[in-house]
Amino acid sequence: MASLAESGWTRTTVATVAARAGVSRGAAQHHFPTRGDLVMAALKHMTKVRLAGLRTGQAVPPEGSDRTRWALDQLVGLYTGTLFTAALHVWTEAAVDAGLRAQVIPLERTLAWAAYRLAVALLDVDGEDPRVRAIVSGTLDLARGLGLANVLTDDAMRRSRVLDAWAEQLDQALARLRD
Amino acid sequence: MASLAESGWTRTTVATVAARAGVSRGAAQHHFPTRGDLVMAALKHMTKVRLAGLRTGQAVPPEGSDRTRWALDQLVGLYTGTLFTAALHVWTEAAVDAGLRAQVIPLERTLAWAAYRLAVALLDVDGEDPRVRAIVSGTLDLARGLGLANVLTDDAMRRSRVLDAWAEQLDQALARLRD
Numbered sequence: 414m415a416s417l418a419e420s421g422w423t424r425t426t427v428a429t430v431a432a433r434a435g436v437s438r439g440a441a442q443h444h445f446p447t448r449g450d451l452v453m454a455a456l457k458h459m460t461k462v463r464l465a466g467l468r469t470g471q472a473v474p475p476e477g478s479d480r481t482r483w484a485l486d487q488l489v490g491l492y493t494g495t496l497f498t499a500a501l502h503v504w505t506e507a508a509v510d511a512g513l514r515a516q517v518i519p520l521e522r523t524l525a526w527a528a529y530r531l532a533v534a535l536l537d538v539d540g541e542d543p544r545v546r547a548i549v550s551g552t553l554d555l556a557r558g559l560g561l562a563n564v565l566t567d568d569a570m571r572r573s574r575v576l577d578a579w580a581e582q583l584d585q586a587l588a589r590l591r592d
Numbered sequence: 593m594a595s596l597a598e599s600g601w602t603r604t605t606v607a608t609v610a611a612r613a614g615v616s617r618g619a620a621q622h623h624f625p626t627r628g629d630l631v632m633a634a635l636k637h638m639t640k641v642r643l644a645g646l647r648t649g650q651a652v653p654p655e656g657s658d659r660t661r662w663a664l665d666q667l668v669g670l671y672t673g674t675l676f677t678a679a680l681h682v683w684t685e686a687a688v689d690a691g692l693r694a695q696v697i698p699l700e701r702t703l704a705w706a707a708y709r710l711a712v713a714l715l716d717v718d719g720e721d722p723r724v725r726a727i728v729s730g731t732l733d734l735a736r737g738l739g740l741a742n743v744l745t746d747d748a749m750r751r752s753r754v755l756d757a758w759a760e761q762l763d764q765a766l767a768r769l770r771d
Contacts, residue, residue: 586761
C-alpha cells in the first residue's frame with residue numbers, strides 16, 4: 414500500500430514490493446503470481462484491519478465531545494491517508510483494466526457495506542430506515558469526495574469547516590426522522 | 593480525454609493521441625512536446641467548455657421542476673462521464689509525479705473556484721456568506737464523492753436517492769440561513 418501511494422500502479426510490481434519488504438522475488442511470486450494478486454491481497458488485508466480498528470473503538474466518543482462531529486472525523490479518516498491513496502491508484506487502474514475491475518468490484522461492494530454499517534454504529538441510528546440510508550450513504554459520499562480533494566494538497570482547514578456544517582445538517586435531519 | 597478515460601495515463605501518449613486524431617506525430621509533438629503538455633491543454637480546454645455550457649444554461653431550470661434538485665443534477669454532472677474519468681487519471685498520476693502535480697494544483701484551484709461560483713448561481717444563494725460557503729462547498733464534495741463511486745459501476749439509482757435526501761436538507765439549511 415505504501416508503494417502504491419508513493420509510486421503508483423505502474424511502478425508497484427511484485428519485484429519492487431519484494432525488494433522493499435526484503436524478501437526474494439521468487440518467494441513473493443510463489444505466493445502472489447501477479448501484481449493484481451499481490452495488490453488485491455494487501456488492499457483486502459489492510460482495509461479489514463482498518464475497519465476492525467474503527468469498530469473496536471466505535472462505542473467511545475471522547476468525553477464531552479459532539480458525537481456526530483466525532484463520528485464524521487472517524488468516517489473521513491477512512492478516505493484520507495496512505496490506504497485511501499493506494500486504493501485510488503487501484504480503482505483508477507481498474508477503470509481501464511477489465512481483469513482488475515472484476516476483482517475490485519466485489520471488494521468495493523463489501524467495503525461500501527462495511528463502511529455503511531460502521532457509519533450507522535458510529536452515528537447510533539437505525540440503518541434499516543430507508544430515509545436514514547439515503548442520508549448516511551450520502552455522508553459517506555461526502556467523506557469520499559473530501560478524501561479525493563485531499564490527495565494533491567492538504568485540505569484539512571476547509572474540510573473541518575465543511576464537516577462542522579455537515580454535522581449540524583445531519584443532526585437536524587436525524588432529529589426530524591426520530592420525531 | 594477519451595483516450596485517458598478509455599486507456600489510462602500510461603497508454604495515453606502524444607503518439608497514440610496523434611494517431612487517434614489522424615494527425616502526424618511530428619505535428620502533435622510540435623504543439624505539445626510532452627504528454628503532460630498535451631493532457632493539461634486538453635483538460636483545461638474541455639473543462640472550460642463544460643463550465644461555459646453550464647453557465648449559459650444556469651438561469652433556466654425546467655418549468656415546474658424543483659430548483660435545488662435540478663441544481664444538484666447539474667453539479668453532479670461535472671463529476672460523472674468521460675471528462676471526470678479522464679481528470680481522475682491525471683489527478684492520480686499527479687499524486688506520484690511532482691512535475692505533473694505542479695501543473696495540476698493551480699488548475700485544481702481554478703476549477704474548484706469555478707465550480708463554487710457555478711453552484712452559487714445554480715442554487716441562487718449568497719456565496720459570500722461563510723455559512724453558505726461551508727454548505728455549498730460540502731455539496732460539491734458530495735458531488736465529487738458520488739462521481740468517484742460511479743467510476744467502476746453505474747451508481748445512478750443509489751445516487752438519485754442520496755440527492756433527493758440532500759436536496760431536502762439543503763433547502764431547509766438555506767431557508768434557515770435566509771431567516
